[in-house]
Amino acid sequence: MRTAEIRRRFLAHFEAHGHIVVPSAPLPFDDPNLLFVNAGMVQFVPYFIGQQAAPWQRATSVQKCIRTQDIEEVGKTTRHGTFFQMNGNFSFGDYFKLDAIKLAWELSTKPIADGGFGLDPERIWPTVYLDDDEAFSIWRDVIGVPVERIVRRGKEDNTWDMGIPGPAGTCSELFYDRGPEYGPEGGPAVDEDRFMEFWNLVFMQYERGASTGPHKGDYEILGDLPSKNIDTGMGLERMATLLQGVDNLYEIDETRPILERAATLTGKRYGEHSGHAATQSHPDDVRLRVIADHVRTALMLIGDGVTPSNEGRGYVLRRILRRAIRSMRLLGWADRALPELLPVARDCMSESYPELATNFERIAMIAYSEEDTFRRTLESGTTIFENAVGAIKRDNGAVLPGEQAFKLHDTYGFPVDLTLEMAGEQGLSVDVEGFHRLMTEQRERAKADARANKSGHGNSPAYRQLRDLGETVFIGYTDLSGESAVRGIVADGELASTARQGQIVEVVLDETPFYAESGGQIADEGVITSDGARLRVLDVQKPVKGLIVHRVEVIEGELGSGAVVRAEVDPEWRRSARQAHSGTHVVHAALREVLGPTALQSGSYNRPGYLRLDFAWGSSLNEATKRDLEEVANRALRADLAVSVQYLPLARAREIGALALFGENYDSEVRVVEIGGPWSRELCGGTHVDHSSQVGAITLVGEFSVGAGVRRVEAYVGLEALRYLATERALLNSVSETLKVPPAEAPERVAALVERLRTVEKELERGRVAAVLAGAGQLAAQAEDVNGIQLVAVNAPSGVSGNDLRTLAMDVRGRLDQGRPGVVVLLSDVDGKAAFVASVNAAGQQAGLSAGALVKEFAPILGARGGGKAELAQGAGGDPARSADALRAVLRSVASAA
Template identity: 55%
Template sequence: MKTVEIRQRFLDYFARTGHTVVPSASLISQDPTVLFTIAGMAPFKPYFLGQQTPPYTRATSVQKCVRTSDIDNVGITTRHNTFFQMAGNFSFGDYFKEGAITHAWALLTSSIEDGGFALDKDRLWVTVYETDDEAIELWHRIAGLPLERIQKMGMADNFWSMGVPGPCGPCSEIYYDRGPAFGKEGGPVADENRYLEVWNLVFMQDIRGEGGDKGAFPILGPLPQQNIDTGLGVERLAFLLQEVENVYETDLLRPLISTAEALSGKVYGAEGGKTDDVRFRVIADHIRSGTLLIADGVGPGNEGRGYVLRRLLRRTIRSARLLGVTEPVMPALVAQVRDLMTPLYPELTSDFARIERVAVAEEVAFLKTLETGSKLFGTAASDTRDSGSTVVPGDTAFALHDTYGFPIDLTLEMAEESGLTVDTAGFIRLMDEQKQRARADAKARKGGFADQSVYRELLEAGATEFTGYDELNSEAAVRGVISQGQRIPVARVGDIVEVVLDRTSLYAEAGGQDSDSGSILGAGMSAEVLDVQKISRKLWVHQVRITEGELAEGDAVLTQVDPAARARSNQAHTGTHLVNAALRELLGPDALQAGSYNKPGYLRLDFSWSGSLSAGAASEIEEVANRAIRSDLAVSTSLSTVAQAKARGAVALFGEVYGDEVRVVEIGGPWSLELCGGTHVQHSSQIGTLVLLGESSVGSGVRRIESYVGYEAFQHLATERALVENLSGMLKVPSKELPGRVSGLVERLRLAEKELAGLKSAAVLSSAQGLIDGAEQVGDTAVISELLPAGISAADLRTLATDIRSRLGSRVGVVALFAIVDDAVSFVVALTPAAVSAGKNAGALVTSFLPSIQGRGGGKAEMAQGGGTNPAGVTDARAALRSAISGAAG
């Protein structure tokens, strides 16, 4: 049974049983505590948390998910993927344990003709939470399972929570016995390789408190209603129904391995090729995950989602290189993902040109990284040998990996080829420290939903009505006043509190537009609005400072938007749309918006593009946008469904979640047609003017344009004009001759600096003989150790040390020069050939004094250099160096 049929059969069964079929959400998570959608229940999280009222009592979905917590183990095991599809059925206060068990058993064991999966009932086992006798009774009665095939497990395995205070409950997992060839008998408690988990049924019935995972938290009591959340792994069921050994041999992954075989000339599963098999599986897994992430709007970058995507793509490329592939692999692999996954995700074909362009650009960039990393490794290997060691330091390997993106296994392989090893323990320690910092950061962010619990009751009262499209002042009633996460009855002068109203004219930050400024007024009360945010896209939360009187729940108030600030915000947001349309007109449809931000008078727009824009292109974008402003284009808004809007050609932002009804902003007909909830001018001419400030990179494949509009644009131009007039007056030339005059001055300055550097270098070198004459004899070694006067640069140190060394000729000599540069120490240690022949090593000598100056540095046997942060320690450093030379001589 093909995977696409498994997916559809699951949805069809639950549709027949009264469940609403909900489309898969984006891989980009709307939960601020995680980067990606990591579970099938994630889009329903607000319903389980009570933040929103679900529009249905039962639902079903097949959700695309990405988890990368175990990315280093992908391919090593044969049942874990970074991308997977989680099929689930959900009940919100409707059926509970009996219904969930009945549905799962019926779907898994019914015949193919009846719409089921026809799994052998005698090979199915279940586990339940250790105190859930009710579930045991239900499985025995409904499924007829013998009690010996129903096993109890503890909280670590069979109790579910979100990891934060909120809903939780016991779960029951369904396992399939793959047979004696896959492990020992005894059920899931004995061997989870032989007994493969297929489906997890979560009985959400309790509320948990603060604490860690795995049961280190109290159960506070029952939920107001009992819910069901289940998850069936589509890929796992596929490899059972397709009767293959593992997920990598299923119909949506094995062809990717075949493509990698064709590229490499190697064979998957060949005898003695376990290492290569892991590489094949990494390629298949990572290219699928990476392609689907790009399709959902993620671009490669150095942090967050972009970093994860970059790592997936680069591990794919690196694995291909380790298989011996020398040509680019992205075009063939991404095309194969498109062909395999388009029946499930049609956007892979409709948006293929952009997806391929992003993947190919990352491959080109990474191949340059591999070239650079190989050179850096060559230097590190040489330094290791020169220091008399055969072990590349762990911090060197970590720097190659973390700073330059050079994979550790490639470092290990190159070290082995060079007859060296790597301090893997040191590397792992540094990696662990980095992971612990990341986990601590993630844990610190994990309380996002818990912090919103105070809003649940307010959400149940209904959404805040936003009136700000039509009016700047609105009468409203205070639903709640919140301070430090708690509702309070009244707020007084000086208090900074959060206020929830039944209606408001103040715009909440969303869609890249900053929140409105303004005030809230009541009887004898006034409050300054500091910020406005949305909770669950329905509740407007105003952060205010009480400036007069008192504010209490139930009060009648008036919201007032600062009209001047709103007008400037409108200019900026409409200006953003104009720049976006200009980009698409000039660069084509591949210049996709990747994010935006606008506030009164200012806008920035991020867009997907490889390479910088030329000055001419940037100027042309500015001209197109201003031409649209001068044309006085009408700006209109309308409401429609997402499908209708896209059919008209409306542009939607990748990763954004839209409701059933969306707002479409149209400027000049189809020229600019976007889904947008922001506020805008009524005619483009109301923007006044738009001035491009610059265009820059904000990550691989993502560019940023920044602009001023309206009065801010006028101020900027006035400032530029005053600057030009000032320079013209200073240089006594007309403004049109300024470029030539400034260019001439710059060239004269460059020549003067070159001449000065030559004089300075000559002065430095002139001191060489004096330092030689003052050399100290330590054993058989002439030692020149000197702290040079202020003003000596690191480059001067090296030049002088090299000159002194050459003048020492055949003597055994050590030259150690120090200088204080910007409150820090620079040093160079140079050895004559005779000193190196005598067994001395500059890199080793440096280590003797580094602690004194709190420094770092190193180098080869004949020369080492570096710096330190403790200038006061130079005297001790020079003494330590003499002791090291004296000890070596002894």
């Protein structure tokens, strides 16, 4: 049974039992505790803990998930995967243990012909928590599972939580016996390879606090949740493994084709080295599994709007892509890998996620650009590695220090296993223990930072209490002011009864005209006034869905909870903010018109007078394209296009082509903003002008890269655009007046002046070099005979350094008798620092002389460092006043070598 069919049957089963089918939340979920969704119930947390009333009593979903804590283990075993899909059914205060168990058993064992999965009921082993007699009785008395197949287990196995403060509960897991070829008898407590867990039924009824120890279950129970809930998770990949009769998740229909393509490209045969009972996988099989997992994961991440970067979610994506590329390289594939593999992943996944095929051009552009960047990194890293190896060999060393391996990995992105492989080819080992020690220290710092920044849903009781009083009504689409009641005041995270002059607090109103920052638009500014009190609004946020919080400074008077106030948005601020937000939509539409439909927005930010927009594109925009973009945008403003808003079901909005921002999680009903009808049609909750002409003007001021396959444009809008143009005009007029030419001729005149300047600089350079070289003959004439070796060891003219000093030394060396050994050492005083060059001719090298060895001997006398090869070496730094001592050291060294 194909994975997509398993998915379809799961949703159909629960929909037939009264569950609402809820779409998967995007992987980069908007939760400060999580980089990515890591469990099927993440988007339902506010309903479980009572922050919000659930819109349905029963729900079902297939949630995209990513877990990155075991990324280093991916491929080493057949049980770890980065991306996975969790089929779930959820009850919000409706049914509990009995129905959850019955629904899972029915779908699992119902014949395939009747829409079920057809698992043999005699091979299913349920587990329950140690003292959960209720669940034990249901399995024994209602379902009819023999007592010997019902296993009681402890906290580590049969309790569940998100790993952070929030909902928790005991659980009952379902395991399937795959047969004796996979391991010994005895049930899941004995062997979880033979007995594979495929479903976890969580009986969610507690709220947990922060961790109090290192083990699972080491936390305080804060109390009961508002109602008893059900959260189940059936691993889609695991069920596919069972129903497709394969060994593991890497061999199902959504991953095996990627693995096979990688094997074909690299000439490997997956699985020829070991069977499913093997305790350790062959390195080739590990790498093929890494490739299959990581390419699919990268496809899903980019599809949900994540782009490679050096921090956060983008860093995880970058690491995953690079591990896949690196694994292909270690298997012997040196060409670009992702153009061969990513389309295979698309074909595997698009049956369940058709948007991957629709958006593949954008996804591929980002992924392929990242591979090209990494290939360049490998080239530069290889150069750095080779330099390090050369230094080690010169010192007769045999081990690459862990510090250097870590620096290659951490600073240059150079994979450590590639470092190990290349070091072995050079006959060197690597201080792996030192490398891992530094990696561990880095991980511990990262974990400490994460713990320091981690907070849970239970850590905002004030917000939750205020949200329980009702949703904040936003009236700002139609009104910029209005009367309201103070629902609550929050000071230092706690509810307060009053706020006094000089305090900065947070105020929640029952309704507000103030726009809370979201969708790229920053919050409104303005004032809140009451009898004798005046508050300046500093910021407006939504810490909890449905709750708008105003951060205010009390300018005068005192404000009490329950007071009636007047909230007034600064009208000029809002006017400019509307211009900027509508301008962002116009620029987005203009980008798609000029560049094509794949130039889709991946992020934006707008404030009064300014906008920036990130979009998927693989190369910089030339000047002609930028002019076209600006022209299309401003023509749209001149056309006075109507701006309209409508509220539609999400499915209908997608049908009519409304664009959604990748990675955003939308409600079932969405707000669609149109500018000129279908020309610009986007899902958006921001504030906008009524007609495009009200934007005024758009002037592009910047365009640059912000990551692999992602560009950013910046623009001024409205009055700020006109001010920018006025400043540019004043600058041009000033230049024109200085040059005494009309403004239109200024660029040509400046270009001519720059070219003349370059010509003069080249002439001066030639003259300077000629002056330096003019003294070469005189210096060569000063050569001493030191036991048959020609030696020129003198101070060169002050100020001669770098290339000039090297050129002079080589010229002097060339004037010596090439049939005899010759050595040239020149030192110069350059702004109080020493510069030096040593050069040895071919005859001198044959006699055993080395410029590099000479420099290493005399440079420390100056307090400097230097190095190079036998023919030429140089350095800089130290005290030129000690040059006489250094030159005497050269003489002694040459004399002893003669």
